[in-house]
Amino acid sequence: MSPERKIGDRRIDLAWLMLVLLSVGGAGIGSSDANAVLVAVGVSLVMAIKLRLVCTYFLELHEAHPRIRRAVLAFCHGMPILVILTTAFGDTLSRLTGALVG
Amino acid sequence: MWVGIFCEITEFALLFAVFFVARAHHPEAFQAGPERLSLLAGTGYTLMLLTSGWCVARALHAMRRGDRRATVRWMLAGFVFGLGYPTIKVFELQRNFALGLDGSAGVFIVSYYYLTFTHLVHVFWGLLGMMWVIVRTGLGAYTTEEHSGLEAFACYWHVTDMIWLMIFPLFYLLG
Numbered sequence: 607m608s609p610e611r612k613i614g615d616r617r618i619d620l621a622w623l624m625l626v627l628l629s630v631g632g633a634g635i636g637s638s639d640a641n642a643v644l645v646a647v648g649v650s651l652v653m654a655i656k657l658r659l660v661c662t663y664f665l666e667l668h669e670a671h672p673r674i675r676r677a678v679l680a681f682c683h684g685m686p687i688l689v690i691l692t693t694a695f696g697d698t699l700s701r702l703t704g705a706l707v708g
Numbered sequence: 709m710w711v712g713i714f715c716e717i718t719e720f721a722l723l724f725a726v727f728f729v730a731r732a733h734h735p736e737a738f739q740a741g742p743e744r745l746s747l748l749a750g751t752g753y754t755l756m757l758l759t760s761g762w763c764v765a766r767a768l769h770a771m772r773r774g775d776r777r778a779t780v781r782w783m784l785a786g787f788v789f790g791l792g793y794p795t796i797k798v799f800e801l802q803r804n805f806a807l808g809l810d811g812s813a814g815v816f817i818v819s820y821y822y823l824t825f826t827h828l829v830h831v832f833w834g835l836l837g838m839m840w841v842i843v844r845t846g847l848g849a850y851t852t853e854e855h856s857g858l859e860a861f862a863c864y865w866h867v868t869d870m871i872w873l874m875i876f877p878l879f880y881l882l883g
Contacts, residue, residue, distance in 0.1 A: 626759075629758065629876075632877065633751050645882065653873060660761065664764075664862075664866045665863060665870075685874050688728060689877070689878070692728045693882070703732065
């Protein structure tokens, strides 16, 4: 591990504090009465930031092999995007998967 | 280590796909779903797992600088916060069953139990692994140069944490 890429204890502490604040704040977004797609965008944004913080400061994903890093990041970025898409285009997904569900 | 982690990610990716399809077919049930669950419990799980993950990350850093006692202390703290997850689960299940939220309470609740119980199993594996790593650290099995067992456990625990960060908004927030 190169010295410039080392993450110090203070940064881990700050990341944890951010995660706690985002978790409490994210719960507030979820309980709002706004439009479903807007709530999904807000919740997904908070989810993406939290996942990125965990990947960077806890999991230290930048130390992993590039292929592993890309795969994990694809999963982490894909999930919030899917939340938004399936909220906005739920009818289309329902039509496309109608044969599966029966 | 990463093979195991990718198995875990694949398993949950499939379960999430099922969740999205079920949600698309039963929008009303999933829209009303979060109100039936305890947001306090959901936030509690999140805070316990995040804090436990933070302790494990600090433990790994303590090991890298050769401070074994601090590593054990941080790991023990991580274990205590990790135990908070099943503890809250007991209270939440009691609440849910008292409200009639069992396996016959509709597609939302069934999806909820299926995903969260699968995650709970992974948390149990993690807690067992954490106990093992604490004992090994206490016995001096890890050093500043060689602590791959501790690193492997930390990766597993953080990925389990990440999975929860995805489950939490799906069931407790998206109405």
